[in-house]
Amino acid sequence: MMIKGSISRRVREAVEKYRAGRRREAVLQLIYLLSDEEERVRLEAIDALGEIGDADTVVELSKLIGDKNSEVRVRVAHALGKIGSVTAMNPLEKLLDDENGDVRFAALKSIVRISGGSSLDALIKALGDEDERVRVAAMEALAKVASRYPDKVVELLRSENWKVRAGAARVLGEVCETRAKDELIMLLDDWDWRVRREAAEALGKIGGEEVIPYLSRMMQEKDAEVRVGIVKALSSIGSPRAREILEEALNDEDARVRLWAASALGSMGSEEAEGALIKSLSDDDMQVKLTALRALARAGGVRAVKAIEPLRLHPDESIRKEAERAIKMIALKHNMTVDEILRKARGA
Incomplete structure (x- = not known):
């Protein structure tokens, strides 16, 4: 049994009994200490019972799920998870209704630990x-x-709770569930922008070329966070048409969209986006400029080096360093030294 740090005398006595093979005696002593007046003792007793892992203690620990101290309830949730008995599922599911987020989080982690994620109702509730x-x-x-x-899970996309719809969309995207495609397309018109964003990103992972027209239309979306999601989706698709839309997104009014578009084009590694990324070197937003430099390091050629070279004298140190790094990366990609590629760029 692993008990970390210093512990109170009475809990230490129980732990020593357990280590000496007097398991039942130790458990009974710890159960008695669950009602101790001293809060520290109660918390340590809960932890110790969790480490011992005796399923017979679930009933006694469960009596504390209504304790006024939220830390007690958190420790109980952790202890029940360590015990791992299916008899702990009922009290843990009750803790999913706790007013305290730390308690609910601990309860869910323990539910997953015991059930292996098969407690679908609990997971849906937590969504x-x-x-x-x-x-x-x-x-x-x-x-x-x-x-x-x-x-x-697809059915959850029709939930009345926006958090459930958004969570289900993300899950379906992660597992590339193609049967959800039509439902996800419908969610592009959801009333909540967070659902629209998750639906867009999920479609990028599972939709392929055929969903591009829907995503392209959504680039007119008024909420910038949704447009960021669409940019991420197009990056996942990675086709020539997706690249074209990403290049257009470099002119978006919101810097976050421009930044993600530049990053996406760099990840795609296509020198066909070089011209658009070079224009982004003049962006007013410093982070967009830095992202464009990083993207050109992956997707740029000699033409990019010519545009990057003046930034080696930029007043901002981070820009200067990123410009130097980008030129080195491009030179390496072309099997040239920095001096060689600079000479070639100057003569271009």
């Missing part, structure tokens, strides 16, 4: 949680089992 940590944990767990319940 709609107010706490983003809980929602993300639910998405990660659901993505691992979504292939076993594809129809059920």
Whole structure:
């Protein structure tokens, strides 16, 4: 049993009994300490029972899920997860309704630990949680089992809760569930921008060339975060038509969209985007300029070096360093030294 740090005398006595093989005596002493007046003792007793892992202690630990101290409830959730008994599922599922996000997060992690993610109802409930940590944990767990319940997960796209719709869209994108394509296309018109963004990114992962017209239309979307999602989707598709739309996105009014478009074009590594990225070197936003330099390091050629060279004298140090790095990367890609590619660029 691993008990870290210093512990109170009475809990230490119980732990020593356990280590001496007096398991039952140790467990009974720790159960008694669950009602101790000293908060530290109660917390340590909970932790110790979790480490011992005796399924018979689930009932006693479960009595604390309504404790007024949220830290007690968090520790109980962790302890029940370590015990790993299916009898702990009921109290853990009750903790998903706790008012405290830390408690709900701990409860969900333990539910996943015990069930292996097969507790679908609990995962669906957690998808709609107010706490983003809980929602993300639910998405990660659901993505691992979504292939076993594809129809059920697709059905979640029609939930009345926007958080559930957005979470389901992300999960379906992660597992590349092609049967969700039509439903995801419909969600591009969802009333909530977060759902539209997740639907767009999911379509980029599973939709292929045929969804580009829908994504292209959405580049007129008023919410910049949705346009960022569309840019990410087009990057996933990576076709010539997707590249063209990404080049157009370099002129977007929002710097975040321009930044992601430049990054996407760099990731695609096509020198056909070189001209558009060179224009982005003049962007007013410093982060866009830096991203364009990084993109040209991957997708640029001699023409890019000619445009980058003046930035070696830029007043901002980060721009100067990134310009030097980009030229070195392009030179390496063309099997040339920096001096050689600079001479060639100057003569171009």
